[in-house]
Amino acid sequence: MSLGRQVAIFFIAIVLLATCAENSEARVTLENGIKSMVYLSPKITQHPGSVSNKFYYGIEFPKGHIAIKSFNAEVVDEAGNPVSLQEAYLHHWVAVRYYERIGVEDTKYHGNLGFHQSDFIIAGNSGVCNHGLTQFFGLGSETRKTSTRVPDPYGIEVGNPLEVPSGYEEKWLLNIHAIDTRGAVDAMGCTECRCNLYNVTHDEYGRPLDPDYVGGLNCCYDETQCKVKNGLESVERNLYLKYTVKWVDWSDSIVPVKIFIFDVTDTWQNTGIHDCLIEYNIEQSTTTNDYTSSKRSSVKFPIAGDVVYGITHQHSGGIGSALYSEDGQVICSSKPIYGKGNDVGDEAGYIVGMSTCYPKPGSVKISRDETLTLESNYSSEKSHTGVMGLFYILVVESSLEMNHPVQVHEGLEVPIFFWGVAVLGLAICAAVLVAYQRRKQNENGYQPIAT
Ligand SMILES: *[C@@H]1O[C@H](CO)[C@@H](O)[C@H](O)[C@H]1NC(C)=O
Numbered sequence: 001m002s003l004g005r006q007v008a009i010f011f012i013a014i015v016l017l018a019t020c021a022e023n024s025e026a027r028v029t030l031e032n033g034i035k036s037m038v039y040l041s042p043k044i045t046q047h048p049g050s051v052s053n054k055f056y057y058g059i060e061f062p063k064g065h066i067a068i069k070s071f072n073a074e075v076v077d078e079a080g081n082p083v084s085l086q087e088a089y090l091h092h093w094v095a096v097r098y099y100e101r102i103g104v105e106d107t108k109y110h111g112n113l114g115f116h117q118s119d120f121i122i123a124g125n126s127g128v129c130n131h132g133l134t135q136f137f138g139l140g141s142e143t144r145k146t147s148t149r150v151p152d153p154y155g156i157e158v159g160n161p162l163e164v165p166s167g168y169e170e171k172w173l174l175n176i177h178a179i180d181t182r183g184a185v186d187a188m189g190c191t192e193c194r195c196n197l198y199n200v201t202h203d204e205y206g207r208p209l210d211p212d213y214v215g216g217l218n219c220c221y222d223e224t225q226c227k228v229k230n231g232l233e234s235v236e237r238n239l240y241l242k243y244t245v246k247w248v249d250w251s252d253s254i255v256p257v258k259i260f261i262f263d264v265t266d267t268w269q270n271t272g273i274h275d276c277l278i279e280y281n282i283e284q285s286t287t288t289n290d291y292t293s294s295k296r297s298s299v300k301f302p303i304a305g306d307v308v309y310g311i312t313h314q315h316s317g318g319i320g321s322a323l324y325s326e327d328g329q330v331i332c333s334s335k336p337i338y339g340k341g342n343d344v345g346d347e348a349g350y351i352v353g354m355s356t357c358y359p360k361p362g363s364v365k366i367s368r369d370e371t372l373t374l375e376s377n378y379s380s381e382k383s384h385t386g387v388m389g390l391f392y393i394l395v396v397e398s399s400l401e402m403n404h405p406v407q408v409h410e411g412l413e414v415p416i417f418f419w420g421v422a423v424l425g426l427a428i429c430a431a432v433l434v435a436y437q438r439r440k441q442n443e444n445g446y447q448p449i450a451t
């Protein structure tokens with residue numbers, strides 16, 4: 001190519017780039033070498049007392065072979081304003097990775113596929129439950145004030161083309177469970193999925209509920225209705241889960257971490273299988289001098305490694321949780337932060353954040369086959385239904401640690417040839433435009449399957 005022609009291409013590219021910059025939102029931001037993008041989930045339509053617990057398949061997610069550095073979320077309204085937990089209780093959101101057969105249409109179905117179909121393969125975390133809890137990321141009401149940062153030099157590796165089975169592509173789904181408590185007779189009761197407030201006799205699969213079943217997900221599934229005050233005007237509104245993903249492009253300097261989730265209801269100790277029941281209830285204390293209800297469960301840890309992050313997930317009433325090593329040392333303890341007022345992010349009575357652990361690299365080790373014990377404490381001053389005691393940890397496998405000198409991620413390399421810059425810019429421009437168009441289509445594209 002002659003120099004003259006290169007210069008011409010350069011100028012054409014610059015003009016196109018300028019046009020691109022004007023026409024599309026600059027969505028990916030870059031700070032200290034970390035990329036960041038804010039996305040909106042499909043729209044969640046609610047009215048007072050309504051429950052939405054839908055699965056959104058093929059959600060927007062950063063593309064390519066990358067290392068996730070954080071995943072935060074919050075509920076916003078149509079105008080983008082944060083919505084109070086007092087109005088829209090975020091029971092949970094989870095982001096699950098899966099592989100979808102190439103050529104299969106993104107499903108518009110909102111239920112739990114269960115992934116029995118060969119077109120979908122769940123690509124979950126590293127364990128340890130046999131069913132469910134396969135998510136990479138997920139929190140509940142605490143999402144606004146909880147740190148999800150993965151410290152350097154670690155990262156959660158996703159989008160590695162070598163891990164995707166041939167004929168499939170990597171995708172992500174979001175399951176969002178939100179309960180609209182505007183005008184509720186008993187807002188806290190609605191958030192605890194108390195069956196007497198939901199007028200249901202069968203679970204979402206049509207199986208009759210056991211009369212002893214007083215509360216939990218089987219009473220507050222998608223499209224159920226919690227009791228609201230008589231004569232309340234039903235105001236419908238649309239909400240979104242706004243989620244922010246931060247990542248860096250994959251490189252050899254990043255040390256991959258594995259995600260493990262423990263559940264205090266895991267039956268492994270008694271049955272030898274990891275049957276994770278997810279929810280349990282807290283009975284009201286019969287004495288007045290002790291209001292702590294403590295539940296424990298043990299599991300055997302499958303690898304040897306170092307803990308780099310830890311956090312619990314509890315519901316209102318929770319007073320803290322800890323993961324102990326076989327010799328009884330605390331691996332990580334994590335506590336709920338309760339709101340104190342009426343501001344968004346500080347809602348009284350609700351868990352608005354969780355404390356997290358960031359052990360000094362290499363200081364908290366777990367051996368292969370070590371028995372770990374999870375302890376989840378709740379206040380038993382009142383009874384609670386449908387509570388949870390989960391514990392997430394990020395672990396770097398010991399064998400990997402030795403091969404990777406600890407080094408902080410460096411900034412992105414910038415191509416040096418001027419026309420290289422222009423071509424790269426154009427490619428990004430095209431990608432952003434495509435993503436933007438797709439998002440526009442997606443926004444109205446999710447409809448339940450018509451039968
Ligand atoms: C409760 O559900 C039944 C049907 O299962 C319905 O006929 C009744 O109107 C519902 N009651 C309320 C208060 O929503």
Ligand SMILES: *[C@@H]1O[C@H](CO)[C@@H](O)[C@H](O)[C@H]1NC(C)=O
Nearest residue numbers: 292294320321322333375377
């Ligand atoms: C849980 O409660 C028990 C009993 O009161 C206490 O010994 C333990 O330290 C508590 N654990 C946490 C993590 O708060």
